[in-house]
Amino acid sequence: LDDFLLTDTNIVKEEDCAPEATTTSFIHPNNNFITTDHTTFSLILPVMKQEPVLTNPSEQVLKRKAGRPERQTPIQITEVPKNGSVTLSTDQLRSLKYRRSRDLNNEASKRCRKNRKEKLNKKEQECEELAEKNRELAEQVLAKITEVEAWKVRCRAVGYSC
Secondary structure, three states: OHHHHHHOOOOOOHHHOOOOOOHHHHHOHHHOOOOOOOOOHHHHOOOOOOOOOOOOOOOOOOOOOOOOOOOOOOOOOOOOOOOOOOOOOHHHHHHHHHHHHHHHHHHHHHHHHHHHHHHHHHHHHHHHHHHHHHHHHHHHHHHHHHHHHHHHHHHHHHOOOO
C-alpha cells in the first residue's frame, strides 16, 4: 500500500496532510499565548483590597448596608409663609409650596418603606416561628402514632381486636 501511495502523485499520505487553518490559528495568530504566574497578576489586574480571612467561623464581619447611609439629622421641611407676612412673587410662592410638598412626600415615602420593611421582617420571623412549631407538632404526632401502635400491640396480646 505504501508503494502505491508513493507512486501516485494525486494521493497524499495522511501524515503529510495538515489543515491550513485551525481554530487556534484564528484565535491566537502567530501563537502568541498569554502565560501568567502569581507575579504578573498584579500587573494585569487592578489592585483590590483583600478581605480578612476569618479563622474562627463564629466571628462575623459587619457588612455595610446597601445604598445611601441613613441621615443623622432630620430633614428640614420647607415652610410656606402666611399670606401678607412676606412679599413673594407668585412663582416664588408656588416654588416654596412645591418644595414643601416634595419634602413631605419624601418623608412619607421614607416612613412607608420603613414600615413595609418592618412588616416583612415581622412576617418572616412569624413564618420561622410557625415552621418551628410545625416541626414540633409533627414530632408529637409521630410520638402519638407510635404510642397508639404500642397500645394496639398490647391489646392484641391480651386478646382484644383493634
